[in-house]
Amino acid sequence: MHPGGGDLHLSDGVKRIVGDAEGRVVLASGAELPAGLVVSAVGVRPEIKLAREAGLNIGATGGIAVDTGMRTSDPSIFAVGDAVETTHLVGGMQVLVPLAGPANKQARIAADNICGLDSRYPGSLGTAIVKVFDLQAGVTGLNEKTARRNNLDYKAIHLHPLSHAGYYPGAATLALKILFAVPGGRILGAQCIGTDGVDKRIDIIATAIRAGMTVYDLQQLELAYAPPFGSAKDPVNMAGFVGGNILKGLVNSVTYDRAAAMENALFVDVRTRKEFEAGSIPESIHIPREELRERIGELPKDRDLVVFCRSGVRSYATCRVLSQSGFELLSNLSGGYISYCHYTGKTAPPEVKGA
Numbered sequence: 001m002h003p004g005g006g007d008l009h010l011s012d013g014v015k016r017i018v019g020d021a022e023g024r025v026v027l028a029s030g031a032e033l034p035a036g037l038v039v040s041a042v043g044v045r046p047e048i049k050l051a052r053e054a055g056l057n058i059g060a061t062g063g064i065a066v067d068t069g070m071r072t073s074d075p076s077i078f079a080v081g082d083a084v085e086t087t088h089l090v091g092g093m094q095v096l097v098p099l100a101g102p103a104n105k106q107a108r109i110a111a112d113n114i115c116g117l118d119s120r121y122p123g124s125l126g127t128a129i130v131k132v133f134d135l136q137a138g139v140t141g142l143n144e145k146t147a148r149r150n151n152l153d154y155k156a157i158h159l160h161p162l163s164h165a166g167y168y169p170g171a172a173t174l175a176l177k178i179l180f181a182v183p184g185g186r187i188l189g190a191q192c193i194g195t196d197g198v199d200k201r202i203d204i205i206a207t208a209i210r211a212g213m214t215v216y217d218l219q220q221l222e223l224a225y226a227p228p229f230g231s232a233k234d235p236v237n238m239a240g241f242v243g244g245n246i247l248k249g250l251v252n253s254v255t256y257d258r259a260a261a262m263e264n265a266l267f268v269d270v271r272t273r274k275e276f277e278a279g280s281i282p283e284s285i286h287i288p289r290e291e292l293r294e295r296i297g298e299l300p301k302d303r304d305l306v307v308f309c310r311s312g313v314r315s316y317a318t319c320r321v322l323s324q325s326g327f328e329l330l331s332n333l334s335g336g337y338i339s340y341c342h343y344t345g346k347t348a349p350p351e352v353k354g355a
Contacts, residue, residue, distance in 0.1 A: 006133060009033075010345060044098050046083040059085040063096045068120040070110040078114065080106035089123035090141050090188050090209060091150055097124040127206045134195050138202035141189025141209050142179060153182045156255050157242050158335025160311040161235040163197035168227035172196050175335075175342065178205070178215075178239045185214035185247050190239075197230070204236050215243030242312075251319050254306060254331040256343040265304040270318045271337070275310065278349040281340055289314050292321060301327055308333035308340070310351065 009027060018024040023035045046063045057073035059065040063085030070078045081103035088095045102124050112119035129138035147154050156179050162171040174194035180187050190205040192198045208218060218240025225232055233241070246253050259265060267284035269276055276286045287295050289309070299305060305327060309315040312335055319332045333340065341348040 008345075044082065046096060046098075048083055051079065051083070059094055061085040061094050061096050063094075068122070069113045069118075070106050070121060071113070078110040080110050086121065087123040088142070089125050091146060091152070093146075093150065095124060095126070097126050099124075099126070099128055101127070125206055125209060127202065129199055129202060135193060136195065136198035137191070137193045138198045139189070139191045140202050140206040141187070143189055143191065144177075144179060147179055147188060152188070154179050154188055155182050155243070155246055155253065156334070157239065157246070157253060158255065158312070158339040159235060159239055159242060160335060160338045161238050162231065163194055163235075164229055165227035165231050170196070170228075173338075174198065174201070174235055175338070176201060176235055176239060177335075178243065180215050180243050183247060185216055185243060187213055187215065187218070197235075200230075201234075201236055205239075208236075215240045215247065219244055245316070251316055251323075252331045253312075253334045255334050256340050259306045259331065259333060260343075262304050262306070265306050266300070267333070268299065268305050268307045268318075269309075269337075270307060270315055271309050275337075275349075279337075279346070281308065281337070284308075289318050292318060296322070296325060299327070301329070304329045304331065306331050306333050308336045310336050311338055312336040 009031070012031070013028040015026045015028050017035070017038055018026060023038070025033045025035045025038060027033070048058060048062070048064055051064045051072070052058065054074065054077065056077065057065040064072055064079045064083050066072055066079055066084045066086070070080050070084070072079050082098035084106070085094045085096055086102070087093070106121055109119040109121050125140050127140040129136060144156050156177060159176045160173050161176065163174055164171050172195045174192055174197060177191045178187065179189045187205060187209050189209070190202060192201050204221070204223070218236055221234070221236060221240070223230060223234045223236065225234070242253070245251055259267075267281045269280050269284045269286045270289040270292065272288055280286065285298070287298065299322070305322070307315040307318050307322070307330070312332060315332050315336060319330055322330055338348045
């Protein structure tokens with residue numbers, strides 16, 4: 001059972017939906033789930049039948065091809081919204097963005113041009129948010145799959161900050177992922193999941209992308225702060241600090257998927273004994289950060305060391321100590337053990353108080 005209130009069946013597609021007296025969903029694995037209501041959320045395809053019959057050009061994505069003024073291949077016909085393909089504002093590729101915000105902006109631009117006013121649509125970021133049970137999930141800009149497919153030079157970082165100051169009741173952990181260009185640091189995209197404050201961070205980052213900001217700019221953003229609403233160093237600021245540290249060469253950061261693909265890497269868990277006993281990455285070596293200087297000789301200098309703690313903060317400090325002690329094959333696991341659990345589908349244990 002997921003903390004949000006639902007069971008997750010990952011990597012198992014829907015084979016068929018049976019509308020009998022009680023209702024069932026049959027999965028590809030053969031499992032059958034009782035269902036009183038089935039919501040299909042597998043994406044949409046543009047309805048372009050009329051456009052094809054009118055002889056309009058259709059883009060490679062399957063959407064109606066339009067210029068920045070929302071004109072189709074027939075200058076007398078305009079098209080907007082879910083049926084058209086537009087340019088991604090960050091990646092420059094053609095994309096389908098079936099969202100109400102872009103559709104309304106495109107409609108205004110089309111109306112301007114119909115009335116003789118020169119108006120242009122600059123492109124889409126795909127900023128969106130959804131609420132599933134108690135969880136909010138928001139995105140903006142490029143995701144990592146798209147960045148890899150387009151061979152972009154980028155870095156991905158994971159953070160797990162609180163939605164607001166921890167000493168004020170109700171603070172909840174966010175899972176925040178940000179992509180930025182290397183070496184310049186321009187923000188490329190972000191995803192965020194949590195029970196509170198997701199929309200605020202995604203909207204800030206979407207604005208930063210639109211303005212062409214870098215991770216260094218995120219460090220300096222002056223955002224509204226009071227304990228019920230945020231932290232003195234907002235999660236967006238923290239993302240800027242982490243990204244800046246990486247670009248300055250203070251630490252090498254690696255996401256778990258890339259760390260797992262390393263040949264002969266050694267994971268080093270620097271959390272407390274209580275945390276380690278509650279669960280760790282298999283075959284990792286455990287050296288609590290407080291014991292590091294006395295036990296530093298246990299670590300090999302000829303293997304790739306991937307250091308991790310719960311969220312990446314203590315392991316960053318550990319990497320700095322190791323770096324200054326002559327270790328060169330060294331990486332900080334971005335997002336720490338929490339991100340490892342997310343990648344592998346495990347449930348991260350609750351934070352150990354006093355750890």
